[in-house]
Amino acid sequence: MTITFADLTTMRIGGPVGQLHVATSTPHAIELLKSADAAEDPLLVMGGGSNLVVGDVGWHGTVVKMESAEFEIDGDRLTAAAGIEWDQVVRAAVAEGLAGIEALSGIPGSVGGTPVQNVGAYGTLTSDVLESLSVYDRQTGLVERWLPEQCGFGSHRQSVFKHSDRWVVLDVTLRLRRSTQSNPITFPAITDRLGISVGGTAPLAEVREAIIAQRREKRMVLDPDDHDTWSVGSFFINPVLAEVPKRASECPSQPDIKGTKLHAAWLIRHSGFQPGYGVDWGNGTVALSSRHPLAVTNRGGATTADVMKFAAHIRDGVAARFDIRLNPECDLIHCSY
Ligand SMILES: Cc1cc2nc3c(=O)[nH]c(=O)nc-3n(C[C@H](O)[C@H](O)[C@H](O)COP(=O)(O)OP(=O)(O)OC[C@H]3O[C@@H](n4cnc5c(N)ncnc54)[C@H](O)[C@@H]3O)c2cc1C
Numbered sequence: 045m046t047i048t049f050a051d052l053t054t055m056r057i058g059g060p061v062g063q064l065h066v067a068t069s070t071p072h073a074i075e076l077l078k079s080a081d082a083a084e085d086p087l088l089v090m091g092g093g094s095n096l097v098v099g100d101v102g103w104h105g106t107v108v109k110m111e112s113a114e115f116e117i118d119g120d121r122l123t124a125a126a127g128i129e130w131d132q133v134v135r136a137a138v139a140e141g142l143a144g145i146e147a148l149s150g151i152p153g154s155v156g157g158t159p160v161q162n163v164g165a166y167g168t169l170t171s172d173v174l175e176s177l178s179v180y181d182r183q184t185g186l187v188e189r190w191l192p193e194q195c196g197f198g199s200h201r202q203s204v205f206k207h208s209d210r211w212v213v214l215d216v217t218l219r220l221r222r223s224t225q226s227n228p229i230t231f232p233a234i235t236d237r238l239g240i241s242v243g244g245t246a247p248l249a250e251v252r253e254a255i256i257a258q259r260r261e262k263r264m265v266l267d268p269d270d271h272d273t274w275s276v277g278s279f280f281i282n283p284v285l286a287e288v289p290k291r292a293s294e295c296p297s298q299p300d301i302k303g304t305k306l307h308a309a310w311l312i313r314h315s316g317f318q319p320g321y322g323v324d325w326g327n328g329t330v331a332l333s334s335r336h337p338l339a340v341t342n343r344g345g346a347t348t349a350d351v352m353k354f355a356a357h358i359r360d361g362v363a364a365r366f367d368i369r370l371n372p373e374c375d376l377i378h379c380s381y
Pocket residue numbers: 054088089090091092093094095096110126151152153154155156157158160161162163164165205211212213214263264265266273275276277278375
């Protein structure tokens with residue numbers, strides 16, 4: 045049976061996979077990467093497929109899916125192999141009384157995927173807790189241990205891994221804090237659920253539960269029966285602009301090291317695209333999530349071409365209204381945008 049990216053990704057779209065290899069340990073991953081490169085076979089590395097959109101033509105070379113599973117807790121340090129599901133790591137940290145990543149509960153994908161776009165939610169970024177990570181350098185064939193400064197974090201959702209296939213993340217070491225109490229929480233949606241004031245803390249397990257409940261409400265927790273979750277999370281990235289056009293002066297914003305970060309969700313809504321938009325558009329197989337305006341969702345039977353056409357339609361609507369180009373947050377392979 046032919047395996048397709050529709051089988052391997054959370055948006056459930058994309059064409060056939062050439063050769064699929066599952067890396068079950070870190071040494072196995074290195075062996076697979078080395079042999080694909082030695083054979084000069086085009087190589088795509090993936091984890092949980094939760095931030096990946098591959099064209100309907102698929103990928104004709106080798107795909108290495110990271111499922112390595114080495115895991116260790118040593119004092120307040122947690123080291124996890126790239127192939128472990130990220131949320132398993134959060135669950136383990138919470139159960140161990142290690143604070144620092146409870147706000148990142150419920151995010152799909154693998155450990156190795158988190159530094160790629162410096163995954164973040166509810167005030168916590170991967171880079172806040174990352175002590176080091178190990179990478180396999182496909183150019184030199186060497187394994188190196190890197191500090192966060194080498195990862196190119198900085199501007200919103202960026203890293204050196206994002207637009208380069210040179211380095212493969214093998215494992216990450218997080219420096220957490222021994223405590224059963226969470227970090228301070230500044231999001232009213234979460235503090236209200238916990239019945240605490242903004243800036244307060246709560247037991248780790250309760251915070252994890254509140255975050256997951258909030259994410260569920262926004263359809264940001266995977267559910268195979270709910271098309272609102274057949275997505276890559278936010279399809280569009282919050283734009284960072286050196287200068288904000290006058291027309292967008294009312295858009296909520298935050299400072300970023302590269303300028304001003306605008307809320308893409310606000311821009312989309314104010315361009316006339318409300319949550320759920322799309323069911324009456326085109327062939328109705330793609331729509332914005334009914335609960336999250338940044339999530340482009342597969343309503344069942346969508347192709348990558350359908351998704352890309354819909355995303356371009358939203359992009360063009362926002363550009364016409366605000367003179368701002370929305371770019372994708374997810375990785376697009378063999379897709380035109
Ligand atoms: C419902 C939903 C909710 C989400 N919520 C959030 C959120 O709150 N915050 C957030 O930041 N993101 C969110 N995301 C996006 C996604 O979960 C993250 O980006 C996740 O870290 C991707 O990991 P992955 O293993 O699935 O990566 P994949 O989708 O498999 O790959 C994504 C990219 O990373 C590369 N990659 C994967 N593994 C490695 C590796 N080991 N070494 C080098 N490169 C690698 C791939 O080549 C590809 O370019 C959400 C997605 C979904 C579907």
